[in-house]
Amino acid sequence: MSAKYQIFVSSTYVDLKDERDLVIRAILEMGHIPVGMEMFSAADEEQWNIIKRQIDQSDYYVLIAAHRYGSCDSSGLSYTEKEYNYAREIGVPALGFLLEESVSWPREKSETCPVAIDRLNLFKTKIRDRPVSFWRSTDDLYGKCSIALVKAFNAYPREGWVRASQVQDTAxxxxxxxxxxxxxELRERILGYERADSEETAITEALDLLRSNFKSINVWRKGDKTWSEGAEVTLYQIFEVLAPELQVESDLVTIAKFIATNAIGISSSEIRSTWPTPRNVIRAILADFAALNCIVPSTRKKPVANTNEYWTLGEFGVKLLAHMRRRRLAKIESLLPIDSDSDSDADVDASVG
Structure with missing residues (x-):
């Protein structure tokens, strides 16, 4: 968005009319907005207030000075100096351009009153306190003013003015x-809620399936020559005890032993060391868990000599186990008395276990 700067041009009037017109032309050619003091009559307080408002709205202030102090207010302060003081007071970047003292200048364009000359010299001293340029001719002033303004735009960037349509388009x-x-963001939130609802529904459906499916598991005890009756348990019971072991991975033989000792409840000292539960039953159980996306074959690298089959929890299995554990923790908490102590906690652990 291209901004146009409003630039207030100040000088004494009659003696510097040509120079001021040239500076205004330079500003227009640069694509900016000049405001000249000749547009106003600064001879009364009302017009001075108008000039102040114009300086308030200006982005930069240009002062051209030669050998005239100019018309003064009731206190003896020239309106040119008054404008310069006000621009400095409100923080508008002020650029001063003084005529070089060595340049020949018409007598009719110079002060002859000693008081006015003294005040003009004091004013010039004030202008020199800030960075200032010295000019020798109108053409010289034209070039130096253009260069100084470009530098000021970069060194002291201002708000400027833009077309209303540009502001509206930008807004x-x-x-x-x-x-x-x-x-x-709202779409992402909705998708998050939908995913959460969908995930909760999937977990609920999986838990219902695990609870409603039973498996009769026989066992091979030490010293026996055939299978003996073990127990009938739900897939839920099996997954609840097996899933924590599958958070890393387990092979089939270890899984078979773990189901015998933890799901059926037979002491490890009573069962044979190899396949204490039927291999085909274990594979069927694992196939059911895999069908529900609870477990997946392990992808961890093994030695070439290790030909065992390993299984681990899948992403959904991790979520399902977390849900089950949270429910168990909530159940334990609900059993705690209001004023529980360490002894009652131990009783609860024993009863739940």
């Missing part, structure tokens, strides 16, 4: 960007 673009971001 609309910003609003569109804001609304688009807000819309994307």
């Amino acid at each position: 609309a673009s910003k609003e569109i960007v804001r609304l688009s971001g807000e819309n994307a």
Whole structure:
């Protein structure tokens, strides 16, 4: 968005009319907005207030000075100096351009009153306190003013003026960007809620299936020559005790032993060391868990000599186990008395276990 700067041009009037017109032309050619003091009559307080408002709205202030102090207010302060003081007071970047003292200058364009000359010299001293340029001719002033303004635009960037349509377009673009971001955030939230609902539904359905499916598991005890009756348990019971072991991975033989000792409840000293539960039953159980996306074959690297089959929890299995553990923890907490102590905690652990 291209901004146009408003630049207030100040000088004494009659003696510097040509120079001021040239500076105004330079500003216009640069694409900016000159405001000349000749547009106003600064001879009364009302017009001075108008000039102050124009300086308030200006981005930069240009002062051209030669050998005239100019018309003064009731206190003896020239309106040119008064404008310069006000611009400095409100923080408008001020650029001073003084005529070099060595340049020949018409007598009719110079002060002859000693008081006015003294005041002009004091004013010039004030101008020199800030960075200032010295000019020798109108053409010289034209070039130096253009260069100084470009430098000021870079060194002291100001707000400037823009077309209302540009502001509206920019505001609309910003609003569109804001609304688009807000819309994307809301869509992501909705998808998150939908995913959470879908995930909760999937967990509920999986738990129902695990609870409603039973497996009769026989065992091979030490010293026996055939299978003996073990127990009938749900897939839920099996997964609840087996899943924590599968958080890393386990091979089939270890899984078979773990089901015999933890799901059926037979002491490890009573069962044979190899396949204490039927291999085909174990594979069927694992196939059911895999069908529910609870477990997956392990992908961890093994030595070449290790030909065992390993299984681990899948992503959904991890979530399912977390859900089951949270429910168990909530159940334990609900059993605690209001004023529980360490002894009652131990009783609860024993009863739940």
